[in-house]
Amino acid sequence: MSESLQVPTMSEFMAQGKQPEVVFWVGCAGSFDDRAKKITKAFVKLLNKANVKFAVLGTEESCTGDPAKRSGNEFLFQMQAATNIEVLNAYEVKKIVTACPHCFNTIKNEYPGLGGDYEVMHHTQFLKTLLNEGRLTIEGGRYKGKRITFHDPCYLGRANQVYEAPRDLIIKLEAELVEMKNCRRNGLCCGAGGAQMFKEPEKGNKDINVERTEQALEIKPEIIAAGCPFCNTMMTDGVKAKNQEAKVEVMDVAELIANAQDL
Amino acid sequence: MNYLFNILFAIVLIVGIGYFARNVKKLIRNIKLGKSKPITGDTSQRWKNMINIALGQSKMVRRPISGVLHIIVYVGFIIINLEVLEIIIDGLFGTHRIGLKILNASVYGFLIGVFEVLAIGVLVSVIIFWIRRNLIKIKRFLSSEMKGWPKNDGNIILYFEVVLMCLFLIMNATDTSFQDLNSGNVVSQFIAPLFNNFSESTLHLIERTAWWMHIIGILVFLNYLYYSKHLHILLAFPNTYYGNLNPKGQFDNNEAVTKEVQLMMDPNLDPFAAPAEGTEEEVPAKFGASDVQDLSWVNLLNAYTCTECGRCTSECPANQTGKTLSPRKIMMATRDRLVEVGKNIDANGGEYKDDGKQLLDDYITKEELWACTSCNACVEACPVSIDPLNIIMEMRQYLVMEQSAAPVELNNMMTNIENNGAPWPYNQMDRLNWKNE
Numbered sequence: 001m002s003e004s005l006q007v008p009t010m011s012e013f014m015a016q017g018k019q020p021e022v023v024f025w026v027g028c029a030g031s032f033d034d035r036a037k038k039i040t041k042a043f044v045k046l047l048n049k050a051n052v053k054f055a056v057l058g059t060e061e062s063c064t065g066d067p068a069k070r071s072g073n074e075f076l077f078q079m080q081a082a083t084n085i086e087v088l089n090a091y092e093v094k095k096i097v098t099a100c101p102h103c104f105n106t107i108k109n110e111y112p113g114l115g116g117d118y119e120v121m122h123h124t125q126f127l128k129t130l131l132n133e134g135r136l137t138i139e140g141g142r143y144k145g146k147r148i149t150f151h152d153p154c155y156l157g158r159a160n161q162v163y164e165a166p167r168d169l170i171i172k173l174e175a176e177l178v179e180m181k182n183c184r185r186n187g188l189c190c191g192a193g194g195a196q197m198f199k200e201p202e203k204g205n206k207d208i209n210v211e212r213t214e215q216a217l218e219i220k221p222e223i224i225a226a227g228c229p230f231c232n233t234m235m236t237d238g239v240k241a242k243n244q245e246a247k248v249e250v251m252d253v254a255e256l257i258a259n260a261q262d263l
Numbered sequence: 264m265n266y267l268f269n270i271l272f273a274i275v276l277i278v279g280i281g282y283f284a285r286n287v288k289k290l291i292r293n294i295k296l297g298k299s300k301p302i303t304g305d306t307s308q309r310w311k312n313m314i315n316i317a318l319g320q321s322k323m324v325r326r327p328i329s330g331v332l333h334i335i336v337y338v339g340f341i342i343i344n345l346e347v348l349e350i351i352i353d354g355l356f357g358t359h360r361i362g363l364k365i366l367n368a369s370v371y372g373f374l375i376g377v378f379e380v381l382a383i384g385v386l387v388s389v390i391i392f393w394i395r396r397n398l399i400k401i402k403r404f405l406s407s408e409m410k411g412w413p414k415n416d417g418n419i420i421l422y423f424e425v426v427l428m429c430l431f432l433i434m435n436a437t438d439t440s441f442q443d444l445n446s447g448n449v450v451s452q453f454i455a456p457l458f459n460n461f462s463e464s465t466l467h468l469i470e471r472t473a474w475w476m477h478i479i480g481i482l483v484f485l486n487y488l489y490y491s492k493h494l495h496i497l498l499a500f501p502n503t504y505y506g507n508l509n510p511k512g513q514f515d516n517n518e519a520v521t522k523e524v525q526l527m528m529d530p531n532l533d534p535f536a537a538p539a540e541g542t543e544e545e546v547p548a549k550f551g552a553s554d555v556q557d558l559s560w561v562n563l564l565n566a567y568t569c570t571e572c573g574r575c576t577s578e579c580p581a582n583q584t585g586k587t588l589s590p591r592k593i594m595m596a597t598r599d600r601l602v603e604v605g606k607n608i609d610a611n612g613g614e615y616k617d618d619g620k621q622l623l624d625d626y627i628t629k630e631e632l633w634a635c636t637s638c639n640a641c642v643e644a645c646p647v648s649i650d651p652l653n654i655i656m657e658m659r660q661y662l663v664m665e666q667s668a669a670p671v672e673l674n675n676m677m678t679n680i681e682n683n684g685a686p687w688p689y690n691q692m693d694r695l696n697w698k699n700e
Contacts, residue, residue, distance in 0.1 A: 005698060007695070007698045009695070026694070026697075028684075028685040028686055028687065030697075031685070031689075031693075031694045031695070031696075031697060032685060032687055032689045032693075032694075033687075037697040037700065040697055041697065056695065058694060058695040059691055059692050059693075059694050059695060061684075061694055062684030062685070062691060063680045063684050063685050063686060065680070067676060067677075067680070067686050068676075068677055068680055069514060070514075070637050070656070070659075071659060071663060071669055071673045071676070071677065072551065072656070072658075072659030072660040072661070072662055072663035072664065072669065073660075073663045073664065073669075073677050074516075074517045074520045074550065074551075074660055074664060075520050075523070075524070075550075075664060076677055076680060076681060078516065078517075078520050078521060078524045079524055079527075080680065080684070082524050082525075082528050083684075086528075105510075105512040105513070108510075109509070109510050109512055109513035110513060110514065110516060113516045114516060114521065154512075154636070154637075154638040154639060154640075155512050158511055158512075158638065158639040158640065158642075158643050159510060159511045159512025159513075159639055160510050160511075160512055161510070185643050186578070186640075186643075188580055188583075188640070189580040189636045189638035189640065191580060191636060192636070193636040193637050193638050194635050194636045194637030194638070195673055195676065196636050197686075198672055198673060198675075198676040198686055199633070199670050199672040199673050199676075200670075200672065201584075201586070201634070202581070202586045202587065202588070202630050202633060202634040203585075203586070203587075203630075204581070204584045204585035204586040204634075205584060205585030206584040206585060207584065208580045208581070208583075208584050208636065211580070211583060211584050212580075
């Protein structure tokens with residue numbers, strides 16, 4: 001299956017003297033985390049299906065610096081930013097799409113001040129555009145009529161006011177979109193942001209991901225849809241902690257669309 | 264003798280307003296202890312935010328019960344204060360209800376009628392507020408940071424409002440000439456019968472007493488603000504004006520760091536070069552914040568503006584799951600420390616003398632700071648555009664860049680980024696391996 005994936009790199013485009021229409025910023029989770037790699041592949045399948053001329057940076061990509069900045073290491077963040085911006089600018093990149101809201105936020109909002117100006121889209125926004133342009137069709141397939149709830153990633157929702165694109169896509173799957181009590185701007189964090197992903201939580205009476213999973217389970221979804229690899233991990237762990245993994249799946253919006261078409 | 268009351272009134276007024284002005288000067292000086300922060304962006308958007316959020320209370324009504332009650336008190340407070348204008352003119356010039364001489368009786372009656380109805384609205388709302396704070400166990404009013412003074416402060420304000428509204432209504436009820444007018448006494452006509460048995464002169468005495476206590480009460484309340492969480496009635500306006508216009512996920516890039524990184528990345532630069540002639544040895548900037556002076560003046564304005572409603576804390580994922588972090592407490596601690604630094608400056612002839620204390624550790628613990636997920640729920644929840652997250656991030660920056668005091672796992676994560684360009688120990692050369700897996 002994966003043999004059929006077309007994943008050209010920026011340097012390959014460069015060698016042919018061509019420019020892709022968009023650079024797919026895979027991100028560290030999308031590159032290395034086993035669960036997130038599936039999201040990356042699902043998104044690539046959709047890009048291939050829609051005949052999008054995209055490129056990845058491959059081994060020239062490096063962490064955006066988001067977890068460093070949010071841990072307080074401004075120096076490491078800006079070193080990462082400077083390195084990445086140098087690469088992106090050398091390739092004259094104009095447009096970037098990423099499946100990670102943390103990369104999305106950092107490149108979109110924090111790189112311009114450091115010399116990196118790009119049009120940055122979250123993959124759900126990009127897929128929505130493809131759909132609007134008629135380049136991508138979405139069918140319900142196995143998700144037709146399923147109860148799906150969407151967990152808003154903080155860095156997509158509150159941080160950047162993107163609430164509707166992922167929901168529009170889920171509705172296109174002919175699924176039943178159900179909302180948690182706390183959604184959109186009131187969405188509760190999964191617990192991973194601000195570099196929490198990489199450390200043990202402070203002492204408390206509950207883990208944040210369990211609290212959020214309980215909010216999701218309250219409305220009895222068959223699928224918890226996410227738009228962030230870290231939310232995905234946290235919610236998956238939460239579902240396991242509640243022993244619900246047989247009943248409830250945690251899936252990225254891109255995976256839902258790709259699976260529906262058996263890509 | 265005729266002018267005794269006028270003079271007395273003028274003195275009360277001057278002392279009341281003068282003392283407040285003195286404290287406002289201190290307040291401004293304290294806020295200016297913060298670092299400068301350029302205010303950029305669309306000015307018209309700033310005015311719009313102030314009008315919508317502060318004047319229009321748009322974020323208050325996201326919680327309908329407290330939101331609507333708050334609007335009643337807020338509208339009542341602003342409109343009834345028009346009455347203060349009349350009181351001041353009457354007091355200074357020895358007139359009685361000057362409004363009646365300027366406006367025709369029905370217009371005047373209408374105005375006072377509205378004030379009286381609002382006064383009842385305020386009274387009822389304030390009583391519900393008191394019940395919410397003291398009888399109903401609403402979680403956000405029971406947090407540990409709300410014990411002691413903050414709880415009393417909240418109640419004192421409510422008592423003030425009750426007393427002021429009662430005095431206003433009693434003043435109208437015992438004013439026989441106003442009652443005889445029978446226009447605008449929509450509420451006070453029902454209070455007046457309570458005083459039926461009193462003689463003319465006693466009634467007059469009660470009316471005068473209520474009048475004096477009303478205006479003195481207002482001046483005391485004005486001066487109480489400086490010592491209270493209630494400053495928000497004034498500071499909500501500048502605070503929403505200066506509130507962040509950028510996307511909430513956009514954190515400031517530290518410019519001092521940008522310069523260093525540029526120097527490091529510049530291949531033409533000789534790192535051992537002597538500083539150019541005439542340039543002074545630059546004092547290395549302190550990264551992040553360990554005390555209030557390291558924060559920006561907007562952070563400090565935020566701290567004075569906070570009225571401790573706790574909406575931020577009730578939305579905070581860390582707080583909801585029992586961690587010590589409370590965004591409200593971050594704001595309260597910042598203000599408490601700022602007030603302490605201000606007093607220190609006053610006591611030492613205008614200069615701050617090191618008192619061996621700082622915001623970090625003495626007021627805000629590392630444990631609180633590291634529990635934050637930077638999710639922006641607190642910022643979204645604040646009805647007056649306060650940003651507790653910015654303070655948390657400034658303090659984390661100090662911890663990491665000045666003290667290397669990050670939790671071990673975070674240090675590992677950062678070492679990984681430094682060495683491999685990823686937060687996990689994977690080789691950058693393997694970044695595209697997923698393609699063939």
